Amino acid sequence: MADTTELLTKLDLEPFIGSFSSFFARQKPLFMDGDRSLHLRFIKELSKHQFDPPKPIKSLDEELVRLQKAGVLSKESLSHFSKLIAYFVRLKKYKFEGVLSEWLSSVDIPKKALEFCDFFEDDGEFDYDKMPELSAAKSSVESAKKNITRELSKYLHSEKLAPYLVDRQLHFLGKDELLLLRAGFNAVLRGKIVSRSASGFFYVLPSSVDSIKDELEKRISYFEELEYRFCKEFSKTLSELLPFLKFLNRQFDRFDHYQARVLFARLNDFEFLENVGGSKLFLKDFYHPALERSSAKAFSISLDKKALIVTGVNAGGKTMLLKSILSACLLAKYLIPMRINAYKSAVPSLSTINVILDDPQSVQNNISTFSGRIRAFTSLLNAKPGIIGVDEIELGTDSDEAAALFKIVIEELISRGFFVIVTTHHKKLASMLASNNNVELAAALYDEEKELPRYEFLQGIIGKSYAFETAVKYGIPKHIVEKARKVYGEDKERLSELIDKGYLLQDRLNLELREIEVQKEKLKLAKLRLEEEKQRETTEWQNKKFTLEKSYREAIELAKEAAKKSDAKDAHRAINAANERYKEISIQKTEQKKESFKEGDFVVFRNMKGQIDAIGKDISIVVDGRRLKVEKKQFFEEAKKTERIKKEKKAAPKLTVQKPQSGGVKLDLHGYRVEEAIEMLDKFISDALLAGFEEILVYHGIGTGRLAAAVREHLKEHQSVAYIDDAPISMGGYGATIIHL
Secondary structure (H helix, E strand, O other): OOOHHHHHHHOOOHHHHHHHHOOOOOOOOOOOOOOHHHHHHHHHHHHOOOOOOOOOOOOOHHHHHHHHOOOOOOHHHHHHHHHHHHHHHHHOOOOOOHHHHHHHHOOOOOHHHHHHHOOEOOOOOEOHHHOHHHHHHHHHHHHHHHHHHHHHHHHHOOOOOHHHEOOOOOEEEOOEEEEEEOOOHHHOOOEEEEEEOOOOOEEEEEHHHHHHHHHHHHHHHHHHHHHHHHHHHHHHHHHHOHHHHHHHHHHHHHHHHHHHHHHHHHHHOOEOOOOEOOOOEEEEEEOOOOOOOOOOOOEEEEEOOOEEEEEEOOOOOHHHHHHHHHHHHHHHHOOOOEOOOHHHOEEOOOOOEEEEOOOOOEOOOOEOHHHHHHHHHHHHHOOOOOEEEEOOOOOOOOHHHHHHHHHHHHHHHHHOOOEEEEEOOOHHHHHHHOOOOOEEEEEEEEEOOOOEEEEEEEEOOOOOOOHHHHHHHOOOOHHHHHHHHHHHOHHHHHHHHHHHHHHHHHHHHHHHHHHHHHHHHHHHHHHHHHHHHHHHHHHHHHHHHHHHHHHHHHHHHHHHHHHHOOOHHHHHHHHHHHHHHHHHHHHHHHHHHHHHOOOOOEEEEOOEEEEEEEEOOOEEEEEOOEEEEEOHHHHHHHOEEOOOOOOOOOOOOOOOOOOOOOOOOEEEOOOOOHHHHHHHHHHHHHHHHHHOOOEEEEEOOOOOOHHHHHHHHHHHHOOOOOEEEEOOHHHOHHHEEEEEO
16 A cells, blocks of 8 residues: 555545544554454444543553663653553443453453552542652642742842832742842842843842752752652562553553544544445445535445546546545545445455556656656556556546557556556547446536536446537637537547437436336335234234133133032122123124224214324324324224215415425435434425325434434424334334334
8 A cells, every 4th residue: 555644645634534533542553453343343332332532641662661671660651551551440340241341351450550550640640648758758849949939028028128129029030939139239138149131130049048949959859769769669560560561552552443433433423334345336425524514515436347437527526536435445444434324335345545646747857747657557566456546547648549558557457456446538548448347437427507517427428528618618719619629520529429418318317217216115115014014913913812712711711610609609709700701802802893993094983074093092083183082992882984084175375386306205314414414304304295205214324323313303393294113124224214294
């Protein structure tokens, strides 16, 4: 792989990675060694919990080497070891599950390490309450410092010295507190002149303070001697724990990788691209991190071939598409979350990621643009197979010759196992590779009415360059452009017309496919609902049958018992019990009538016509827009089915609403912020109502759970939503919701 820093720069990922790296407790390489699937399991488990991130801890590799050589660590280094151990003590108190719980169980913290941590506060300072001798020395130093300040303050308020004081405040020169005096002060004060100010005044240390200062230095020296002794003892303790500390230091880096990714994803509502491997590349709704969230346009690409040749209009997003594909591959490789619909995305497992973007021309190196490109390809031919992105591949030489050369080079790279993404303005290379089964074509689209790029791509066709249209747009006279068209030639103009027809056919085909998908999803939803209703009714019938059979057997047994009784009272009691059981059976048989009613049926109940809204503990009927609850027994005894109630048409203002063209039965909210998702959801429901849909499906994913919860809460309060259900497993499970309108 190219140098990671250089690659991040070329792909415009530096700010994004800088933001991510700020979540590390200490800086480290982005890549995690080891089993990727195991790392993902750890990240998923950690994502389920709220936890405190670790405090910043410096790299301790040098300190571990020093301990191995029986060296003495500074107080600062010792405090970082205490933070390291203390954080794992805190982690072990969380109620993690699965792999996280197993991993933390393997981190057995020795008693000596715990005792070492007890001598430090949470901020890394010594706990002086547990070190009386050191605490007394520290207090002694503080006392001497206060004596110096007190003595100097006396001079500031001295009447004899007042005429010589420049001001009534203490001045710091280095670490010393001094008086600032005018000349002649020695008549009333004995002291040492330390320095002279720019205005000619004197910085003076009084003799009485000088003697206290000498005492302070002795106390500081004693305190530092004691502190060194403690550091030496603690260093010896850590030397005995060296194997454990090396292990813990590695485990901390591992957890630091996990927590940074989890918190970064949680803060930005990003997703992890889990599907890495195989030979296909699918990106759904990927937003390049360099683009502004508010104005960014998502890229979606489906590539099941080894090469993608992107042609078309200038400034149409070809370079950004190339960067987006490589960026998604890089972030997935490093397990860094991104803004994407991860559920519908996948990338191959790549050992190398390389990009050729810049013009390598250099006067100093005596190298031309084309020569630089050839050198870059030469180095790639000798690299491990991976993915290569090349922007403007034919830059710097004759396009026809370059097309022939690069056709062979690309085919050679494909044969060696590389994925190749190429952008070009020239059609020659694309047309030469169009017949290769390993090559996919894509064209950048252009809005001819608005005369602007659409930043969208159609796969399977070659794009127009729109050179003539662009020239007119930016002021070249039309008669000059028309002459250029004639020079360009009728044959090539006809080729452009064929390309245009390809665009139109592809657009029409895509529209028809979308309509078919809508109908297909609608039928699929209806089928699933019918199957679920059938299963529910079958289960209810079987349960009722079992209950009735059981009650019948119990009534028969009670009747038999009554017949055996010799005592009349006992016989009467048994008969009464049998009668009670018989009544229960009768009631249950009456209630069986509910099998003939279902939600949505139109009924007549006590001369009121309505529609069954819900069947539960009670029966809910909607009559003239009002919802009535009726006791089951009364309803089954008195209700009768009727034909659909014809509502009287009331005069209403004339209003014409155009049926939306975008109406569909499903909406995918993966990768959107909560505010964006709710806005899209409201529009989606309105379109569905106008289109006449009764059931629609929304995908929101599971992720952190924030988006799913917000969507469901909004749906519960929405006036147009009757009720909602979890989608079946085959349609997204807990990551999707069926909406009944």
